[in-house]
Amino acid sequence: MFHLPITSLTAQFGDIDIYLFDQLLKGRIQKGIKLLDAGCGEGRNISYLLQAGVKVFGADVSESAITKVKLLAHELAPTLPARNFIVADLECLPFEETEFDVVICSAVLHFARDENHFRSIVQELWRVLKPGGMLFCRLSTTIGLEGKLQHLHDRFYQMVHGPVWFLADETLLKDLEIQLGAVRLDPLKTTVVEQDRSMTTWVLRKV
Ligand SMILES: C[S@@+](CC[C@H](N)C(=O)[O-])C[C@H]1O[C@@H](n2cnc3c(N)ncnc32)[C@H](O)[C@@H]1O
Numbered sequence: 176m177f178h179l180p181i182t183s184l185t186a187q188f189g190d191i192d193i194y195l196f197d198q199l200l201k202g203r204i205q206k207g208i209k210l211l212d213a214g215c216g217e218g219r220n221i222s223y224l225l226q227a228g229v230k231v232f233g234a235d236v237s238e239s240a241i242t243k244v245k246l247l248a249h250e251l252a253p254t255l256p257a258r259n260f261i262v263a264d265l266e267c268l269p270f271e272e273t274e275f276d277v278v279i280c281s282a283v284l285h286f287a288r289d290e291n292h293f294r295s296i297v298q299e300l301w302r303v304l305k306p307g308g309m310l311f312c313r314l315s316t317t318i319g320l321e322g323k324l325q326h327l328h329d330r331f332y333q334m335v336h337g338p339v340w341f342l343a344d345e346t347l348l349k350d351l352e353i354q355l356g357a358v359r360l361d362p363l364k365t366t367v368v369e370q371d372r373s374m375t376t377w378v379l380r381k382v
Contacts, residue, residue: 284297318344
């Protein structure tokens with residue numbers, strides 16, 4: 176009997192975030208759509224998307240990350256223009272309004288400089304999203320660890336593993352949803368990692 180090789184999953188999907196993988200399983204990311212990976216880093220989340228015929232764009236403030244992601248894109252999707260990958264701060268993106276069917280932003284928002292920066296980034300991601308499009312964010316929050324984290328000031332926390340992060344809470348996410356007129360596509364799902372950080376998946380539809 177023929178069995179599928181499990182190792183080929185890694186070759187196909189790389190290190191894709193498991194909650195983004197869940198969006199693929201739900202059929203919310205399809206061939207031919209235009210997708211922005213906001214804060215793409217070196218492209219851990221886009222290996223499969225590049226091979227699957229998604230029109231991938233990426234933005235990151237790090238020049239070296241964009242250099243690496245361009246090489247990855249060239250290898251996996253040689254016909255995709257290198258200009259799709261740009262160095263930019265997410266609060267000011269050089270894209271037209273309503274350009275993208277899907278915007279993903281994974282492990283980026285907790286690096287916001289303050290609450291205004293956090294709000295500006297989310298608003299900017301929303302601006303470039305089409306009506307009917309999906310915004311997928313995965314970010315560290317205080318959810319599930321209320322009162323257990325080392326609070327410094329405002330929304331900044333000293334994380335056990337070293338850095339100081341900006342952590343949203345459910346009230347801030349809800350407030351933004353109301354301001355944007357967003358519909359929550361999935362309930363908030365939060366993974367608490369070893370009692371030292373929370374990673375929340377926040378998935379919205381633009382109406
Ligand atoms: C932890 S990495 C995550 C990379 C990728 N999204 C992933 O899930 O593997 C965070 C990335 O966000 C980028 N970043 C942080 N703040 C940013 C901002 N304001 N604008 C653009 N990129 C930003 C960093 O340069 C880094 O590449």
